[in-house]
Amino acid sequence: MTNFKRPPKELVGEFRRLFTGCVSDAMNKGGAMCSAIKPLIEQVKVAGPALTVWTYPGDITTLVKAIDIAQKGDILVVDGRGFTEAAIWGELLTRSAILRGIEAVIIDGAVRDTTDIRKLRYPVFARAAVPCDGTMGFLGNINVPIQCGGIQVNPGDVVLGDDDGVVVVPQGQAKEVLEYAKNIAEAEVKIKDLIEKGKTVGEILNIDKVLEELAKKKPAQLEVK
Incomplete structure (x- = not known):
């Protein structure tokens, strides 16, 4: 399948202004891939x-075919089955992805040529790095439901x-x-402002009341005072 419904670009742009923690919190601490999937470069922020x-x-x-059918702004999300003993991404595919305008690549598997990829400042997220190259000769699939980093991903998900x-x-x-x-992000801005004015996080969230309720085995919720 080469075509699928993509979210509006304006919506993707608004997500790009947020950090992943806010978005995961908005999903009741859900949606986050496992901690092993990390970027090769620092100070990166992508959405697509x-x-x-x-x-x-x-x-x-x-993967080679997926690059050719991707549209500008897409993020390749790759279910490599978590296999980390052979790299399925490297410098040459990175350069091809840049040429196609692909926003980023996320791989539940291994990559190589990490020094060159870092020099290119291209956002690649992966489970591991390994010198051994991958193979060519097995049929996979494109734009089907997959698992990546422990999370189900469907074509067109943000x-x-x-x-x-x-x-x-x-x-x-x-x-x-x-x-x-966005509401969570705004609340955090308010908390930062209160900290700048001299309040601790404990004071802002009324932690003493929370601890008191928990001691009584009552449900308690952190709220900004």
């Missing part, structure tokens, strides 16, 4: 629709990545999650 790739462990064949990791927002929930995440 998922173009999903399922590939045989250690095989790059389907994907965000930064220094902390990767979060996936189902396309059908994107507008609702965005509004909630």
Whole structure:
């Protein structure tokens, strides 16, 4: 499948202004890929629709094709089955992705040529790095539901990545999650302002009352005073 419904560019742009923590919080601490999926470069922030790739462990064949059918701004999300003993991404595919305008690449598997990729400042997220190259010769699939970093990803889902990791927002929930995440971000700005004025986080969140309620085995919730 080469075509799929993508979220509006304006919506993706608004997500790009947020960090992954806010968005995961807005999904009740959900949507975050496992901690092993990390960026090769620092100070990175990306957002875009998922173009999903399922590939045989250690095989790059389907990835090569996925780059050619991707649209500008897409994020390649690759289910490499978590296999880390052969790289399915490297410098040459990175240069090809840059040529196509692909926003980022997220791989549940291994990469190589990390020094060269870092020099290019291209956002690649992966589980591991390894010198051994992958194979070519096994048939995978493009734009099908996949698992990546322990999270289900469907074509067109909104994907965000930064220094902390990767979060996936189902396309059908994107507008609702965005509004909630923006509210969380605004609340954090208020908390930062109160800290600058001399209050501790404990004072702002009324931690003594929370501890008192917990001691009584009552439900307690952190709220900004």
